[in-house]
Amino acid sequence: MLKLYGFSKVNAAARGHTRDLCVLWALEEMHLPFELVGMDHPAHDLNTDAYRRLSPFEQIPSIDDDGLVLSESAAILVYLAKKSGRLIPGDRAGEAQVVRWCFSAMNTVEPPLLRLLVLDWTADGNCGKHREFLAGWVNRVLSNLERWFSDHDFVATQHFTVADILMAHVLSSGIKDQGLITPYPGVASYRDRCLARPAWKQAFAAYGARVEAG
Incomplete structure (x- = not known):
């Protein structure tokens, strides 16, 4: 199943404005099932070697779609649109x-x-x-x-x-x-x-x- 790495805790100023919201919105529009992996930013969950293998710049969001790893919100959205055949034209x-x-x-x-x-x-x-x-x-x-x-x-x-x-x-x-x-x-x-x-x-x-x- 598609895994989305998104925030479980983030600083108060950023809460409600983070880019994982773009992916969450797209998944809701596309009706795609996914597993959310919550990341605690203040606890430095993003600053580990394991997470850097998913996101080289230690950023949210990233996805792991049965081994296909992708970061950068725009790239993820285009990938999901083409995968689902939704929110992007076929031509x-x-x-x-x-x-x-x-x-x-x-x-x-x-x-x-x-x-x-x-x-x-x-x-x-x-x-x-x-x-x-x-x-x-x-x-x-x-x-x-x-x-x-x-x-x-x-x-x-x-x-x-x-x-x-x-x-x-x-x-x-x-x-x-x-x-x-x-x-x-x-x-x-x-x-x-x-x-x-x-x-x-x-x-x-x-x-x-x-x-x-x-």
């Missing part, structure tokens, strides 16, 4: 668009959001110029997304795919200052539409009941 052109937007979520949209988030978390009040630069980067990315969503309900195809799981998660977990997204109602509506899906609500509720703040 090469459609699949290419999903892969394209999975990369976009992780490599184009998330970096400025994450950098601004970390700066606001760690800044000592002397980073005004740096923050101005990062806010401009965020606004450029969100402006481009806003234009895209003016005539797209979902990011990659006409239907919900794994690319939407990644993009919605990035837009949800990467934005703590809601003022950043307020000028972009199309992006906010897209995010909220994805997060209204029953599979997300079920996955998130189960995560909240299981994962402790450490």
Whole structure:
């Protein structure tokens, strides 16, 4: 059976925003059975030789699907979509668009959001110029997304795919200052539409009941 390595305990600030939620959401959408292996982050469960064989960078999530080992949330989602035949088109052109937007979520949209988030978390009040630069980067990315969503309900195809799981998660977990997204109602509506899906609500509720703040 597919094993998913996800958090059982994680620091309070990260709880509810970790990337294993993307995989849990996808598995709920796909109705795939799996065994959850809970990892205690404060107890350093990720920093062992055994876990490094699954995830070289000591990160969650990772999977072991009857000996096929994979880490990196985007790679896992594409693998599961192709395995299940769900949340990804069967034609090469459609699949290419999903892969394209999975990369976009992780490599184009998330970096400025994450950098601004970390700066606001760690800044000592002397980073005004740096923050101005990062806010401009965020606004450029969100402006481009806003234009895209003016005539797209979902990011990659006409239907919900794994690319939407990644993009919605990035837009949800990467934005703590809601003022950043307020000028972009199309992006906010897209995010909220994805997060209204029953599979997300079920996955998130189960995560909240299981994962402790450490």
